[in-house]
Amino acid sequence: MRIEAFGFPNLVRLSVFAGRSSAYLARVDHDTWTRTAAAVREAGGRLISLWGTEEPAGTFVISAAYALEDGIVWLQSPAGDVHENGYPDLSAIFPGATRMQRAVYDLLGLGAIGAEDTRPWLNHGNWPADYYPLQKLSSGAERFESREADYPFVPVAGDGVHEIAVGPIHAGVIEPGHFRFSVVGEKVLRLEERLGYAHRGIERLFQQTPLLLGHRLAGRIAGDSTVAFSWAYCMAVERAIDVRIPPRAQWLRALLLERERIANHLGDLGALGNDAGFAYGLAAFSRLKEDWLRMNERIFGHRYLMDRIAPGGMATDIDPRGISAMLTQCEQIDTQVRVMQTIYDDQSGLQDRFAGAGILSARVAEHFGVCGLVGRSSGRKIDVRVDHPYAPYHEVRVQPVSDDRGDVAARVAVRFNEVYESVRLIRTLLSDLPGGDIVKLIEHEGAPSCGVGWIEGWRGDVFVAVETGADGTILRCHCHDPSWQNWPALEHAIIGNIVPDFPLINKSFNLNYAGHDL
Helix, strand or coil, X not given: CCHHHHCCCCCEECCCCCECCCEEEEECCHHHHHHHHHHHHHCCCEEEEEEEEECCCCEEEXXXXXXXXXXXXXXXXXXXXXXXXXXXXXXXXXXXXXXXXXXXXXXXXXXEECXXXXXXXXXXXXXXXXXXXXXXXXXXXXXXXXXXXXXXXXXXXXXXXXXXXXXXXXXXXXXXXXXXXXXXCCEEEEEEEEXXXXXXXXXXXXXXXXXXXXXXXXXXXXXXXXXXXXXXXXXXXXXXXXXXXXXXXXXXXXXXXXXXXXXXXXXXXXXXXXXXXXXXXXXXXHHHHHHHHHHHHHHXXXXXXXXXXXXXXXXXXXXXXXXXXXXXXXXXXXXXXXXXXXXXXXXXXXXXXXXXXXXXXXXXXXXXXXXXXXXXXXXXXXXXXXXXXXXXXXXXXXXXXXXXXXXXXXXXXHHHHHHHHHHHHHHHHHHCCCCCCCECCCCCCCCCCEEEEEEECCCCEEEEEEEECCCCCEEEEEEECCHHHHHHHHHHHCCCCEHHHHHHHHHHXXXXXXCCCC
C-alpha cells in the first residue's frame, strides 16, 4: 500500500535524495491515528518507532513512523497538555508498541489510553514521582532516591514451576539486563526481560547539542553501530535543511557501513562458536575481527569508525593505497571465512547445539514486527537497502540474504552469507568509487524543519527523526534501535528450550541494551 492512498489532507513530502527512500509527514487526529495503524497492519506495513514530544506551548504530540511500500510516513497527533493528556493505544494493533508506549510515559508522563501494560520501563523507582526527563519543567534537580522499586513480573503457576533470576549484572563485559525465567526442571515455560538499566538521557542531551554536532552524540548511542546511527542522524539533518551531499561521500558512507557489518558478524560468529563449546571458533574469528579493526584504524583513523560521517558528507577520505589495502583484505577475509564456515558445518557438536535451538517462527516474527538479521533468519525478507534503497544502494544493488529455519543455525548461516555479500559490496564500492569532494560545508540558519534518517544497520534498520530550531538547535531528536522490536521476540524463542541454551540463543540475537534504553 502506498502512502498517498491514505489520503492525508496535509501530507508533506520531506526532501528527497538520490535513491528511492522517500519520507512523508502528516498531522492527524486521534481517529485517523488509530485507523491508519490498522490499515498499515492490514496492508503488511510495519511500525518502525513511536515517541512523544512536548511542544513549546506546553502541549504534547505523539509520533509514529511506519514503513510502507514507497517509504516512511511520520504521523503526529496532538495529545493534550501537562494537565490532561493521552493518545490511543497501538499495542493491540502492533504488539511491539507496548514497551515504546511505556517508555513514552516514563519520559514525558504521556499515557496510552486503553493500554493493558502500563508498568514503568525506564523508571526503575529512582526518579521522583513528578519527574519526567523530557518535560521542559522537569529540571532534574530534585533529590533522587537510591532504591530499586519492585517490578511486577508476570507470574507462572503450576506444579513444579519455579523462577530463576539472572542479572542485571552479568559475567563478562556486557551491559545490564534482568532475565526472569519460569521453568519446570530446566525447560523454560516463560521468559520476561527487564531492561532500562542503561538509560543515559540521550534524547534530552540532544536538546543541549548544536544541530551540526549531533552526529557525535548519535554515534555514541551504540558503539557497535556508530556508523549506522551517525549516518541516520546526518541523513535526517540533511533532509531537514535540504542539503545534497557529494556522490563520493555517499559511497564512502556505504563503505563504512558494510565494514561495520562485517566487523560485528565476525565477532558474533566467534562468540557463537564459543558459547557452543568450540573455543577454536572464538580464537579464529577474534583474530579476523582484530585484523579488520586495525585496517579501520589504518585507513580511517578509528577502529570503530566514530566521527567519520558528519553532516554534509565525510570527515575522512581514502587514497589509492588505502583502496588497494582494503581490496586485498577483502580477498583474505572472504577466503578465510569460507574455510571457517566449512569447519563450523563439519563440527557435529556445533551443529547439534545450533540446529533446532531458539526457533523463532515466521508467524511470531511477523507478530512482533521483527526486523534485520533476526527477521531475515525467520524468512522475513526485510532490508531497507533493498526495499527502500538510499544512495548509493540504488546503484550498488544488494543481493538479499535470508533463511527460513528460524533457529540458531539459521542466524549463524545468515551471518556467514551477509559477510560474503558485504565483501562483494565493498569490492564494488571501491572499484567504482566516484571522484570529487567528500563534504559540502553547511550552515543552518533557516526556519524550523523536520527530517528523518533510515539506515539498515547490522542488527536491522536504525531510524532517526529530527525537528530543528530556527537558530541551529535541536528541538527534538528521536533515535530508534531495531532491538525494540526484537527483544520481545527473544522471550518467545526461548520457550521450550532448556536454561543452559539461553546464552547461545541470546547471543544468536545479540540485541542492544544501551541503544534500546536511551
